[in-house]
Amino acid sequence: MHNSEYTEKNGVGLQLFSMGFALLGVVVLVWVAFASGGKEKPAPLSTSTSDVAEAAPEAVQPVPVAADDSISAPPAPPSFAGQELKTEAPAQLPDAELKKTVVPMPPVDGGYAEPKATAGAGAIVRWTLPTAEGLELLESGRVAEALAWAKGNRERLAAGGPGAQLCGVLLEARALVAMNRCAEAKSLFAKAGAAGAANDAALGTALCDAQGAWNSIPAQTLQACADAPEAGWGSATAAYYLANRPEQKPEVKGKTEEFARMLYQRALLSNALELPLEKACLAHLEELTETIVLNPRRYHLLGEPKAEFHKVAPGDSFYKVAKQYGVAVGHIAVMNRLDPKKFLNVGQVLKVLPGETVLRVDRQRLSGTLLVGGAFVRRFPVGIGPGDATPRGAYKVSTKLVNPDWYYNGRRIPFGDPENILGTRWMGFDPQSNAGKGAGLGVHGTGLPQSVPGRESKGCVRMLNADVEWLYEWMPHGATVEVVN
Secondary structure (H helix, E strand, O other): HHHHHHHHHHHHHHHHHHHHHHHEEEEEEEEHHHHHHOOOOOOOOOOOEEEEEEHOOOOOOOOOOOOOOOOOOOOOOOOOOOOOOOOOOOOOOOOOHHHOOOOOOOOOOOOOOOOOOEEEEOOOOOOOOOHHHHHHHHHHHOOOHHHHHHHOOOOHHOOOOOOHHHHHHHHHHHHHOOOHHHHHHHHHHHHHOOOOOOOHHHHHHHHOOOOOOHHHHHHHHHHHHOOOOOOHHHHHHHHHHOOHHHHHOOOOHHHHHHHHHHHHHHHHOOOOOOHHHHHHHHHHHHHHHHHHOOOOOOOOOOOOOOEEEEEEOOOOOOHHHHHHHHHHHHHHHHOOOOOOOOOOOOOEEEEEEOOOEEEEEEEEEEEEEEEEEOOEEEEEEEEOOOOOOOOOOOEEEEEEEEEEOOOEOOEEEOOOOOOOOOOOOEEOOOOOOOOOOOOOOOEEEEOOHHHEEEOOOOOEOOOOOOHHHHHHHOOOOOOOOEOOO
């Protein structure tokens, strides 16, 4: 009886002990789940050449990114603490649905032509003039069709007022010159000059006198047309051909070469060149930019853009020099072909362009042009939102992130996930910039390269990853993104 009672009591004790141990395990699991609270790890801070040093004075708090490509909440105050970010992404159409949408453009300066597509070359609006359709025919080499269009629309253009009628006369005259019918063209250019297009008429008349041979137009005539305050076809085309004269070839060194770069820049930024000339102008300008502006040992004999040559002193670092001149660390590194992870050598000379850094985004041409100190540096294709989704105006860059995570429908989609469409870089706008229109917008790469160029974003500026990585190095905090038509 004694042994049986002991065994029975011992069995009951073991059962109670097992139940207590299991209960303790449940309590521990509940405590661990509660302690984690579903917190999400913040996106990693930038480790690029621009931001390693720029983060020195204060840390940049990562910001969750909402649906498609907009920030779902204003940037949190800078802090070293890993704060939990609670945001909610706005609803959006899937990208597949966005691509099906036909986007009518708002009327601006005579009215946009409706893009033929939401992505690719068809999404680019070349011209907004009343003669846009005829200009597209002319610049594509379909000269006879352009002339027929101009003649066939004379009444409609006349009904549109003096400005529209003048556009038609100039289109007709340019088409006639391209067909070597210079006598007819000259009379039309004279008519256009009397109606107010003096500079276009002057260049057109000179071209007629030269029987369509640009190289036969006197240099002083091209110079006068290029320098005229009247912007348009006459000044832009004159600047291009003046820069491209035999005596202005890029292989000629010194001031002549720099003068040619300035003329190509003036012609390109006018957005008034026909497409074949625009492509050739861009190629010349990029070549001269590499030769002059981005050459770390090249002085600018004409002083444009302004360049500083900094001699490294004891205690100098990439960050210190960049801060002194108000540029990004990447600006110093890329300009001078240096590795920002290494030390600077005392006595070393660094070239710096100290002027304002601006990315000019053209909503018509779907291009982004980097200007530093007013000088052209590079041009990229971009994607924007349809209609007014990417508002005109000036924005300031306030946040910069490498390999950003995407916060969508209440969940974090980490960088590298196929669903993350933000690409490899994020440059967010100050929410207060452009009268508060900067909230939620920025410049970023994309996992949808087919959408660049295009009009499919929710308002942000999209770029190809290789392009945005290059641009990222040049854009300091506080740089300007200027959205224009």
